């Protein structure tokens with residue numbers, strides 16, 4: 001059976017916070033180490049207005065995104081309910097049977113730093129994700145894709161391209177931007 005764990009270790013980060021690890025089936029998917037936090041800051045300053053994040057993980061990106069002054073609201077797509085069950089309460093979000101409207105998508109909702117955050121339990125690679133989101137949310141101005149473990153895995157570039165093609169119509173055509181974790185490495189392709 002699949003297993004998700006959030007482990008708080010006795011190790012301390014530079015700022016004194018405890019080193020936390022998210023494991024899925026005993027594989028480390030995310031940590032809150034200083035390097036990870038620096039990387040997130042180097043990308044998230046671009047976040048603006050209505051944001052979409054794929055991959056909740058430990059919730060570090062959403063926390064940083066909610067601090068940006070140009071950000072109004074944030075939608076997260078996370079495929080694993082068990083990750084949401086563990087992490088959403090740590091973000092102060094509550095579960096609801098119907099967030100959004102027409103399609104009654106289930107998920108977690110609340111405010112972080114005064115910004116509305118909706119976490120939908122769904123697969124960003126689902127071919128119907130755009131239709132589901134389109135009725136629930138306005139267009140997005142900044143998208144951050146963070147669902148992978150290896151930027152140079154042969155599937156990562158294919159998945160990145162599929163998502164970009166699928167979500168194009170819900171990204172603002174004038175100012176919208178799609179970012180991704182390790183985007184340069186992903187675009188360079190497998191084995192580079």
Ligand SMILES: C[S@@+](CC[C@H](N)C(=O)[O-])C[C@H]1O[C@@H](n2cnc3c(N)ncnc32)[C@H](O)[C@@H]1O
Pocket residue numbers: 029030054055056057058059060061062077078079080083122123124125146147148
């Ligand atoms: C590296 S973690 C994301 C880290 C996160 N952004 C943070 O701030 O901590 C990747 C997450 O993506 C989720 N994920 C993997 N494939 C997905 C998919 N197809 N759709 C949505 N979420 C997915 C995983 O369950 C995991 O929670």
